[in-house]
Amino acid sequence: MQEHAVTTLLNLSLHEVYILKIETKTLKQKAACALLNLALVEENKSSIGAYRAIPPLVSLLINGSTRGKKDALTTLYKLCSVKQNKERVVSTGVVKPLVVLVAEQGTGLAEKAMVVLSSLAAIQEGKFAIVEEGGLAALVEAIEDGSVKGKEFAVLTLLQLCADCVRNRGLLVREGGIPPLVTLSQTGTAQAKHKRTGCLTLLGKLLLRMLSQCLWASRVP
Numbered sequence: 001m002q003e004h005a006v007t008t009l010l011n012l013s014l015h016e017v018y019i020l021k022i023e024t025k026t027l028k029q030k031a032a033c034a035l036l037n038l039a040l041v042e043e044n045k046s047s048i049g050a051y052r053a054i055p056p057l058v059s060l061l062i063n064g065s066t067r068g069k070k071d072a073l074t075t076l077y078k079l080c081s082v083k084q085n086k087e088r089v090v091s092t093g094v095v096k097p098l099v100v101l102v103a104e105q106g107t108g109l110a111e112k113a114m115v116v117l118s119s120l121a122a123i124q125e126g127k128f129a130i131v132e133e134g135g136l137a138a139l140v141e142a143i144e145d146g147s148v149k150g151k152e153f154a155v156l157t158l159l160q161l162c163a164d165c166v167r168n169r170g171l172l173v174r175e176g177g178i179p180p181l182v183t184l185s186q187t188g189t190a191q192a193k194h195k196r197t198g199c200l201t202l203l204g205k206l207l208l209r210m211l212s213q214c215l216w217a218s219r220v221p
Helices: 004-024 026-039 042-050 054-063 066-079 084-090 097-101 109-120 125-132 136-146 149-163 167-173 176-185 188-217
Strands: none
Touching: 026 042, 026 066, 042 084, 054 066, 054 084, 054 097, 066 084, 084 097, 084 109, 084 125, 097 109, 097 125, 097 136, 109 125, 109 149, 125 136, 125 149, 125 167, 136 149, 136 167, 136 176, 149 167, 149 176, 167 188, 176 188
16 A cells, blocks of 8 residues: 555656646646645655656746746755755756845745755755855845845855855855844844854854954064
């Protein structure tokens, strides 16, 4: 019985992937919803990724309706709890479209895009791609102008990008990330403040190092 259930699920995954690739936008959106339901089960996530469902989901994210984009983003996020799927997602080149969506306010897409970016930032390839595609500047803008929830997602993503990377912290300083983070640290929930404080602590250490280097350089004859 269990084997039959698994086979049925996998056949359904193949069917939805087929629809995502060739059918109309409406059918693609319905297929994304079906894949999202399948992706809610942990055991299905690797199989969905292995059946090449990720590229057509990315296509739906780029070319679909607002509803289709939201479903694609949610499905991608669920699939990205598996490390190999994170790598598959990054390899599709989706990071650039995700960064672009961060600036799209008022539709709910920016927040969902940042959640996916935060997940991708957990792997080295994801960190590199986000920074290379202008993600730091987009996230700083989200902290300045985004929704309350968007600001928190932006800080969480920045923390992922900067926690273990001095270079990224330096780039964030150059993008003007400190003033909006300091301002944001004065408001919000205790959990949000904790996340921001972690990011500010890392940046503060970087600033102290930079100041020390400047002072040392000024003393050199």
